[in-house]
Amino acid sequence: MAFLEMKNISKRFGDVQANRGICFAVERGEVHTLLGENGAGKTTLMNILYGLYAPDEGEIRLSGKPVNITSPHKAIELRIGMIHQHFMLIPNLSVAENIVLGLPSRRPPLLMRREAERGIGEISRKYQLDVDPKALICQLPVGTQQRVEILKALYRKIDLLILDEPTSVLTPLEVESLFKIIRRLIKDGLAVIFISHKLNEVMKISDRITVLKQGQLVGTKMAAETSASDLANMMVGKPVGLAGARNSPRIGRPLLQVRNISVTNRRSHKPILRNVSLEVREGEVLGIAGVDGNGQDELAEIIAGLRSGEEGEILIDGVDVTRSSPSRRINMGLAYIPSDRQRVGLILGLSVSENLILKTFKRPPFCVHGYFLHRQAMIANSEAMIKAFDIKVEKGMTKVVMLSGGNQQKVVLAREMTGKPLVLLAVQPTRGLDIGATKYVHQCILDHRERGGATLLISTELDEILALSDRVAVIYEGGIMGILAGGEGVDLEETSLMMAGAKKRESRGSTS
Numbered sequence: 155m156a157f158l159e160m161k162n163i164s165k166r167f168g169d170v171q172a173n174r175g176i177c178f179a180v181e182r183g184e185v186h187t188l189l190g191e192n193g194a195g196k197t198t199l200m201n202i203l204y205g206l207y208a209p210d211e212g213e214i215r216l217s218g219k220p221v222n223i224t225s226p227h228k229a230i231e232l233r234i235g236m237i238h239q240h241f242m243l244i245p246n247l248s249v250a251e252n253i254v255l256g257l258p259s260r261r262p263p264l265l266m267r268r269e270a271e272r273g274i275g276e277i278s279r280k281y282q283l284d285v286d287p288k289a290l291i292c293q294l295p296v297g298t299q300q301r302v303e304i305l306k307a308l309y310r311k312i313d314l315l316i317l318d319e320p321t322s323v324l325t326p327l328e329v330e331s332l333f334k335i336i337r338r339l340i341k342d343g344l345a346v347i348f349i350s351h352k353l354n355e356v357m358k359i360s361d362r363i364t365v366l367k368q369g370q371l372v373g374t375k376m377a378a379e380t381s382a383s384d385l386a387n388m389m390v391g392k393p394v395g396l397a398g399a400r401n402s403p404r405i406g407r408p409l410l411q412v413r414n415i416s417v418t419n420r421r422s423h424k425p426i427l428r429n430v431s432l433e434v435r436e437g438e439v440l441g442i443a444g445v446d447g448n449g450q451d452e453l454a455e456i457i458a459g460l461r462s463g464e465e466g467e468i469l470i471d472g473v474d475v476t477r478s479s480p481s482r483r484i485n486m487g488l489a490y491i492p493s494d495r496q497r498v499g500l501i502l503g504l505s506v507s508e509n510l511i512l513k514t515f516k517r518p519p520f521c522v523h524g525y526f527l528h529r530q531a532m533i534a535n536s537e538a539m540i541k542a543f544d545i546k547v548e549k550g551m552t553k554v555v556m557l558s559g560g561n562q563q564k565v566v567l568a569r570e571m572t573g574k575p576l577v578l579l580a581v582q583p584t585r586g587l588d589i590g591a592t593k594y595v596h597q598c599i600l601d602h603r604e605r606g607g608a609t610l611l612i613s614t615e616l617d618e619i620l621a622l623s624d625r626v627a628v629i630y631e632g633g634i635m636g637i638l639a640g641g642e643g644v645d646l647e648e649t650s651l652m653m654a655g656a657k658k659r660e661s662r663g664s665t666s
């Protein structure tokens with residue numbers, strides 16, 4: 155009988171099946187890790203355990219007894235604590251005040267505070283948390299604030315602690331000290347659930363690891379009996395091989411050059427991108443493989459001109475655009491499919507017709523006398539696009555927010571691919587799409603390649619990368635671990651190890 159058992163847990167949000175029949179168990183004295191890419195369903199499963207969501211199906215047992223966790227309050231009563239991805243402390247209160255906040259008070263406030271300060275000091279010493287109960291939260295570094303959250307949970311007397319992506323905000327040194335604390339907790343008989351998508355640290359801290367993918371359980375392994383590359387395979391799934399018949403590329407001049415780009419996080423001073431150099435040529439798809447959160451978004455934003463790097467250069471068709479605006483880059487021939495089409499790629503409150511001319515509305519035929527929007531031209535354009543890109547919508551005046559994810563992505567594609575861009579920057583272009591829409595997006599990328607365009611494809615789906623890319627670069631913690639020849643030449647084992655940061659390969663030059 156396990157200490158905590160979650161059985162056949164399912165949870166759906168609208169169209170998204172966030173958890174599907176998941177079984178998960180933890181013992182006292184154990185660190186059990188939930189591993190999976192962004193969106194795999196880890197937080198949802200833990201929010202269910204912490205009483206924030208009711209599961210659609212399934213059962214939770216504590217020491218064999220079925221429990222009904224209807225609120226975080228109930229969870230704490232059952233001695234379950236959770237530390238969220240985003241801290242929930244009040245900055246201008248002290249450590250002690252934050253910790254007692256929300257506790258029922260049977261004593262006068264002053265006495266309660268003194269008592270709390272004493273109690274907090276004791277726990278802090280016992281687990282070497284090194285927190286001053288009187289300090290103000292806003293004066294503490296992030297790593298210490300996290301230890302306050304841990305203290306807050308321990309002060310409520312818990313047997314099980316859930317840590318949701320606790321290392322994502324920490325420097326490497328802070329991670330080390332967090333791991334020491336976790337080890338003390340399990341030595342003391344607590345059960346710890348640790349959530350992460352970083353393979354190396356998972357291998358370091360876990361006793362057992364459960365991998366989730368797209369809301370489903372892939373498997374549970376003892377850390378001692380698995381490896382980083384095993385886990386990478388479980389996280390990303392098996393490759394499906396090359397997409398259909400594809401001509402060997404007629405590779406020409408470099409259309410996109412990324413030279414020595416470096417960026418540092420202003421707050422944590424951690425490097426986000428380390429000296430990244432890449433080159434994408436005419437008729438070539440360069441895929442960037444990697445586990446989510448290793449600098450991909452930042453790299454895309456720098457290429458698109460939405461963020462500036464501290465060092466390095468970006469060239470489009472040989473022209474330095476490092477200091478050029480996003481619109482100048484568009485005029486130079488850059489098309490951008492962002493990973494977040496609803497926030498960056500589209501204006502949801504505008505119509506399909508309007509979204510289709512976001513890049514071109516200042517130019518003829520849409521703009522008359524440099525001022526008026528030519529409605530007829532806009533409508534004619536959208537009718538042609540809706541047909542050409544098979545966008546399922548009745549009329550162009552429909553607001554984009556009414557469309558399905560796949561059709562929204564087609565609007566982005568239609569807008570970005572007209573005018574025959576030189577360089578396509580596609581980031582997670584099929585995330586959240588069904589199989590039909592995914593195929594459509596893939597075909598668009600291959601058509602662009604066929605026309606001699608350059609494509610930089612950034613995706614966490616290794617299958618997708620392998621199916622479309624002529625070469626594959628692997629990114630890990632902001633650095634390019636190596637560049638592999640694409641298609642059948644890719645060694646999955648080697649790619650997995652590189653994605654896990656466990657192996658590096660010398661670049662074999664920029665083209666094969």
Ligand SMILES: Nc1ncnc2c1ncn2[C@@H]1O[C@H](COP(=O)(O)OP(=O)(O)O)[C@@H](O)[C@H]1O
Pocket residue numbers: 167168170171172190191192193194195196197198199
């Ligand atoms: N409150 C919510 N409403 C709607 N969708 C949600 C909600 N919470 C999570 N989701 C969706 O459920 C899926 C799993 O999310 P999540 O559990 O946060 O994954 P992870 O923590 O592994 O990154 C995602 O597709 C996410 O968008």
Ligand SMILES: [Mg+2]
Pocket residue numbers: 196197198239318
């Ligand atoms: Mg999460």
